[in-house]
Amino acid sequence: MTMPINPKIELERSPGYMLGLTYRKLSSLLQQRLKAYDITPEQWSVLLHISRGNGMIQKDIAEQAGKDHPTTTRILDQLLKKGFVTKQTDPNDRRAFLVFSTPEGQQLLEETIAIEHSVTKEVQDCMTEQDFSKFMELLHRLNAHAAYLINSPTK
Amino acid sequence: MTMPINPKIELERSPGYMLGLTYRKLSSLLQQRLKAYDITPEQWSVLLHISRGNGMIQKDIAEQAGKDHPTTTRILDQLLKKGFVTKQTDPNDRRAFLVFSTPEGQQLLEETIAIEHSVTKEVQDCMTEQDFSKFMELLHRLNAHAAYLINSPTK
DNA sequence: CGAATATAATTGTTGTAACAACTAATTATT
DNA sequence: AATAATTAGTTGTTACAACAATTATATTCG
Numbered sequence: 001m002t003m004p005i006n007p008k009i010e011l012e013r014s015p016g017y018m019l020g021l022t023y024r025k026l027s028s029l030l031q032q033r034l035k036a037y038d039i040t041p042e043q044w045s046v047l048l049h050i051s052r053g054n055g056m057i058q059k060d061i062a063e064q065a066g067k068d069h070p071t072t073t074r075i076l077d078q079l080l081k082k083g084f085v086t087k088q089t090d091p092n093d094r095r096a097f098l099v100f101s102t103p104e105g106q107q108l109l110e111e112t113i114a115i116e117h118s119v120t121k122e123v124q125d126c127m128t129e130q131d132f133s134k135f136m137e138l139l140h141r142l143n144a145h146a147a148y149l150i151n152s153p154t155k
Numbered sequence: 156m157t158m159p160i161n162p163k164i165e166l167e168r169s170p171g172y173m174l175g176l177t178y179r180k181l182s183s184l185l186q187q188r189l190k191a192y193d194i195t196p197e198q199w200s201v202l203l204h205i206s207r208g209n210g211m212i213q214k215d216i217a218e219q220a221g222k223d224h225p226t227t228t229r230i231l232d233q234l235l236k237k238g239f240v241t242k243q244t245d246p247n248d249r250r251a252f253l254v255f256s257t258p259e260g261q262q263l264l265e266e267t268i269a270i271e272h273s274v275t276k277e278v279q280d281c282m283t284e285q286d287f288s289k290f291m292e293l294l295h296r297l298n299a300h301a302a303y304l305i306n307s308p309t310k
Numbered sequence: 311c312g313a314a315t316a317t318a319a320t321t322g323t324t325g326t327a328a329c330a331a332c333t334a335a336t337t338a339t340t
Numbered sequence: 341a342a343t344a345a346t347t348a349g350t351t352g353t354t355a356c357a358a359c360a361a362t363t364a365t366a367t368t369c370g
Contacts, residue, residue, distance in 0.1 A: 010268075011203065011204075013291065016185060016196070016271075016274055018295065018298065019178040019181060021298055022297050022298045025298060026174060041171070048165060049166075066176045116169065116171075120170060122300065123171075127297075134289060136168065136170065138290050141282065145277065145281040146277070
């Protein structure tokens with residue numbers, strides 16, 4: 001009745017588990033390489049979104065960055081404290097804030113974009129170009145499917 | 156001089172970023188499905204490791220579960236509090252603890268292993284069998300490469 | 311043997327994430 | 341226009357994870 005359970009094999013075949021392991025390692029690698037700059041990988045990705053859509057409101061930033069609203073609020077707090085972004089009340093909606101990147105934020109992005117690319121390059125270096133394309137395609141597909149499942153009524 | 160930066164495209168092509176997005180969604184899905192049981196996905200994976208290698212010390216659990224030692228200590232604290240594991244001093248090394256899963260822990264695993272499988276199945280359902288194999292293979296390769304990079308002297 | 315070193319585990323601190331509850335402002339309804 | 345419903349953002353709480361520092365015990369070596 002009771003099946004023997006071998007976790008090593010079980011979990012190494014679990015995409016969720018492997019995704020977590022791998023994500024943490026890549027994130028940690030990026031963090032190492034960003035050490036000279038006063039910014040974390042998650043802050044960096046939010047700053048990049050802000051820099052592009054200068055003047056976005058937090059709701060849109062959260063959505064684009066794939067984070068929930070409380071997390072976004074707190075990351076923005078960090079970026080504000082570091083002087084990489086500014087906020088101002090939306091003149092058309094006093095509940096909302098428009099968020100802009102500062103010159104310091106811009107400059108940091110320009111100096112560090114190559115670092116983010118270097119991590120992507122490490123990934124590309126350990127597989128063929130075709131495999132990389134396939135890998136990214138599958139990630140996007142999986143992402144969409146998981147998003148659907150999370151919000152669907154039940155299983 | 157200043158290159159225009161389009162974060163949407165930049166980041167959607169970044170494997171680190173996409174890995175993070177996808178990991179969080181799968182983890183969140185597993186959490187939803189485990190809601191009836193008093194355990195989180197990370198605790199669950201640690202418990203599975205413990206159950207298999209009954210009597211391991213924390214150091215080995217940390218290594219196998221891919222977590223650092225402080226995180227492992229704290230997850231074990233949770234599992235202890237919930238009665239899913241027990242610890243006893245290693246008779247051969249009084250610094251160390253041997254960790255065992257309790258009958259409650261065992262039973263929980265037996266009841267929930269199908270839930271973990273259901274999440275894996277969702278992943279398999281959105282790609283071909285071949286693609287799934289390739290995907291897992293690439294994750295393992297990437298994992299090994301990233302582990303190497305993190306510990307290597309520098310870039 | 312005894313000092314230096316290494317190891318197992320813990321604690322402290324910071325950052326990210328999910329969830330729930332809340333405030334304040336806006337929009338919709340009647 | 342007054343009330344109800346919605347929306348933007350914040351705050352509180354719990355849980356992981358990385359890193360650094362600490363404690364206690366083991367091991368190694370001069």
